[in-house]
Amino acid sequence: MNDVTDIAVTVEAPAGPVVGRRTGPVQRFLGIPYAQPPTGVRRFAAPVRRGRFPEPFDATRHGPTSQRVPLFPTTTVPEPSVPGDDILNLSVLAPAPVPPYDHAPFPVLVWIHGGGFLAGSPASPWYDGRSFARDGVVCVTVGYRLGVDGFAPLDDVPTNLGLRDLLLALDWVRENIGAFGGDPGRVTVAGQSAGGAAVLALLSSPAASGLFQRAVSLSGGLFDGDGDAARDFVERLGERVGVPPTRAGFGSRTVEQLQAAVVALRDELGADILPLGPITGDDILPVPVADGLARHGHDVPVLLGATGDEFDCGAAPENPHPSPYTLAELTAARAAGTRVTDTLFRAACPRVAAARRGADAGTWLYSFEWPSPVLGGAAHCVDIPFFFDLLDAPGCAEALGPYPPVELASATHADLVGFVHGREPGWARATGGPGDPAREYGRPGAAIVADTTGVFDPVVQVVQAASGVVGAC
Template structure:
């Protein structure tokens, strides 16, 4: 690596196998933003498998965020700031790394590859909540990845490869294997992590034979098991074609822009019910030959996994500032939580013991956590509120609006330290989970308890509720 000078904010060039990349160094942190890892998915490459980007013939300017697949946000107001960046080079990634000391040019750091959420329909890798500066401070190279969303990433169309969004992620992970060493990262110590749809993508990749060897550890925050057999996706695509006035085919959708399709997807999803995930990973191809839960019994047993959920996800209380308050009273919410019948339980928390059970024979181990700190703004431990704590970025834009003016810094220190330790290869300090009643878990920020506590039975109500459903069937 070569720097221009020792100023506070300077240009820095990395000579990688992908070509020379010019980023910025601010103090002890280097940022290389919006690096294309694949050709632009436009023209004949739209609705096609991603193709590796040619080597940059000239230094690539990586001083600003790259274009995003998201053109239209999924909601008018989102908890996470999710900027849409225009442009066609949407298959890009950003690297935030420790700035090496002169004597440390050959020191390799573990790598965290972050996959953003957004229901596989939206979301932005350019969110300030995903800045990797705290990881860089703690000796971790942080990579955030953009991938195709919605129709372009997950529509089931004749003549189009399935799971294009997952294929994008696989190519990005391959890029990391080839190039991250130039940025100070160790390709043999890669942790793939994500939240919500990103966490679900992590579980899908962990279950996929196509991802073998591309990462060594995995973290799923509020991930869930959201793979499908294509029936719902085909029905949704047919209705979407009617809405935009084209046949539900590759040629038909190719005649509409990404923005037109994303606007139509948001409108149709709202019409059908905003709680559905109409497009996402599809089972039955070379990427996901079997459902994710089944794939987890066969693959990834050499990959340690950390997973969990927030306490309330989409079932928060009726705080005055909450734009989407729960229709249930506090007493009703408590009863539903105890029974394991909330959306939070059926979509997110139920996945935790189910995944642990599927990996019961995995030598590498599975560890559970539950993030319980209630945001005073959102009226509970809502979906996404844990991200600034795990990233240790409580000062990031939008945090005060979501977390209130005084989120606990001690909680951020603890959660971030646990995640950094896992990325560095250390085994978590609590017992492994097997998916059965009384499984151990790490609890973060439960009201009335210590900031962190190792406990058992956190997911038991969900296990019981799922068992009752299975028995009824």
């Protein structure tokens, strides 16, 4: 029987009829609104659930994105901005039903994009879930409010609006994903960079209880704060755009104006990587994320890790952001654990494992070590096409070079798919102590996949560096 290559398909969901496209074995439903557009009086308000669609909703193209202004002129991940007001939308990629149509519901992966809580796009071709659909997983990508609109601490404005958006999206998934073939009782929430940090924040939040059953954080961190630094930044931002730093003041400026001003001010001040982000002390994050992880989510298995070099890559000829340090300096810093990579990203992995030490569900660590010949190391974001098994996606050759290892993509993707399907990872659990076990992907000179210890332990790395084992960016 010949497979139909491209036809319209309609799903009758509790949210209403949704029209997408089937291409071969994959069904795509793009840009489905899960909340009312956050405009007018709803702009700086908690998200409002979308009513049932009165007519079939056309879900054949990506919906509007929160991002209007990219964080950098050139980003590793292709991040298209899509105009429009309906930015609180999500996309569903699902396996196409095949005879005899009697399969059990598929597990669900809900993906949260990165971008420093300031930018990023769920419409990126790097987040296309076709390989997950191929392997029996329904993949959902979510848009949420960013920057000032999503995370600025303002008087008379609910805090953590971006996280509130994600909570409502997860609630939409619970109510509707069954219509797309997904199992609402087997949801894995996952994300990378700020998306990975959002996963950890949700895992620590009492408000997210029961909305997902597994969690994956790629290059996430513990980036929450009490809001003081963000308030200082917001004060300066108000001065820059000529309005008081209030709901009314910022409401008089467009999203584009505010996002452009945030990028310019961040560059001017040399601000921390995340001038705006999750804030603790409210109903969503009552306590710091690390403390919340010790209290909540103990029934949720967690997989997390980081790339070997994140933002500390070497001076490869094509790297648009080469490191100012020499190879010897980077080698010594990596061994000592003093790089930005170590303090912001890699150190979060044992901290999370330690916070969850009493959890019934396990915590597993990984380290992605394959060095991109373009970027001069295992850089921030280069692991995404491997975990998604999308080495042919637009922008991959520019970031990974012409010959990224296919077998590495097969291995990393298979581990993630197995985790989403509910299988326990094939390496030992972590406890946050020295010499914790981890899965290591793509280290030069080693097997594509290796189970190892001490990956996140600088003392062990010092010994390895002295013996010439640890390579720099």
